Amino acid sequence: MIKTINPRKAAVIGCGFVGAATAFTLMQSRLFTEMVLLDANYDKADGEAKDISHGVPFAGQMKIYAGGYDDLMDASIVIVTAGANQKPNETRLDLVHKNVAIYKSIIPEIAKRNFKGILLIVSNPVDILTYAAVKLSGFPEKRVIGSGTVLDTARLKYALSKHLGT
Numbered sequence: 001m002i003k004t005i006n007p008r009k010a011a012v013i014g015c016g017f018v019g020a021a022t023a024f025t026l027m028q029s030r031l032f033t034e035m036v037l038l039d040a041n042y043d044k045a046d047g048e049a050k051d052i053s054h055g056v057p058f059a060g061q062m063k064i065y066a067g068g069y070d071d072l073m074d075a076s077i078v079i080v081t082a083g084a085n086q087k088p089n090e091t092r093l094d095l096v097h098k099n100v101a102i103y104k105s106i107i108p109e110i111a112k113r114n115f116k117g118i119l120l121i122v123s124n125p126v127d128i129l130t131y132a133a134v135k136l137s138g139f140p141e142k143r144v145i146g147s148g149t150v151l152d153t154a155r156l157k158y159a160l161s162k163h164l165g166t
């Protein structure tokens with residue numbers, strides 16, 4: 001079934017440290033009125049949805065809930081933070097195999113639901129996973145954005161400000 005995009009709906013896949021922080025930040029931003037959270041561990045997504053919902057009265061109006069892939073079809077943006085984290089002695093490239101395997105279970109589920117919004121990739125190694133997401137989804141490149149460069153820009157700005165004492 002084809003649904004139209006709801007410009008005020010966001011989805012977050014992966015509700016670990018990064019996904020939960022992302023969801024909390026989105027709630028505070030007031031940019032969206034609906035947000036669905038997905039995780040391989042449904043209870044984790046459900047717990048975060050309930051926890052973050054309790055902060056809504058301080059920020060505005062937003063429906064936040066745990067869901068499945070059918071719930072994100074009409075979202076305008078899906079933020080993917082799901083994935084394994086880097087372990088001690090593990091390189092970023094070691095992470096590729098684990099996280100590409102995870103992406104193979106996630107991205108095709110989004111693509112086959114005729115999702116028409118933006119995919120924002122956060123899991124690491126972010127540039128490689130962004131490329132994998134383009135390939136696995138078949139979406140045009142302009143609809144698959146990696147968060148890597150924005151973080152690197154922020155880090156450079158911070159390092160420069162420390163160095164220059166500003």
Ligand SMILES: NC(=O)c1ccc[n+]([C@@H]2O[C@H](COP(=O)([O-])OP(=O)(O)OC[C@H]3O[C@@H](n4cnc5c(N)ncnc54)[C@H](O)[C@@H]3O)[C@@H](O)[C@H]2O)c1
Pocket residue numbers: 013014015016017018019038039040041044081082083084085086102105106121122123124125126147148151
């Ligand atoms: N791009 C960036 O700027 C940036 C910054 C920090 C962290 N990261 C990356 O973000 C990712 C998440 O980090 P974290 O600290 O939140 O990890 P985390 O382990 O706390 O959370 C990962 C979550 O992904 C879920 N998950 C795993 N497989 C899944 C699947 N198939 N479907 C749905 N959910 C699934 C897990 O259940 C878990 O809740 C890592 O890859 C990390 O390196 C990126």
